[in-house]
Amino acid sequence: MYHNGKFYCITVEAEVFAFDLSGVSPTVTVVAESTSLGLTHFDYHIPCSRVRHIHSKYLACSSTGELFLILRHAVLSYESLGWKAIMVWRYNPQRQPCWEAVKNLGNKSLLIGINNAISISTENFRGARRDCVYFTEAPVRTRVNGRPEIIHSIVVSDVERGKWARARANSQLQPHLLPPIWFTPSML
Template structure:
């Protein structure tokens, strides 16, 4: 895999092979960090882009990255705190809304 490349798999226990690569997240966005993954609908969070995987680049000072499923590329997601203070600590995602979905698609 190339640096910054991400692939998403769908599990279907009725098929063989049971894992299949998907090219679209159905309009949802996935946040992957050091804790539980979170799935959001961009309509509930206007700054979030649909069909993207948000992840933290451990190799590059914990910078927030966005992988666009349509283009297959990862780009740096600028942080407002870092723009104001370049020595700012790593990014952290907090989700305090009941509209967040679990990875399985069930409301928390």
């Protein structure tokens, strides 16, 4: 992800690195170590040693310069597919641990895809729900023609209420189509 002139990446252990490629000698900086999450202090009580077992980790940035970390803990098997928790964190370098749990996004929403994640103001996007995380390529267990199947769908998660649902009944992504992508004006 590109943010504030640097490229950011997240590891399986939820460590965040920033790459500055602007100079003659590129630099790499550790932004946050996995222990800086303080997950044991959050509602879900997932020990830091189990962070690697969280299914998906995403970084998102906002136009106001905020950096977010989104963790999606899911049970992934054919027999049982369920979302256990979605955790949203805001980066605060002045604080230890440096990630603050976000209980409410206010008038913002996060758009999470397999290729990009961004924060948007819902005031500028009619139809977007505030305080939500939109996953554009989310695995969901359903029944198709009477058989249980795992499909990819658009899922909306309400951060404050802790509830998630498919965006609408016909929001299933077609398997032959590539997942949706978007471009942010700051990158063009």
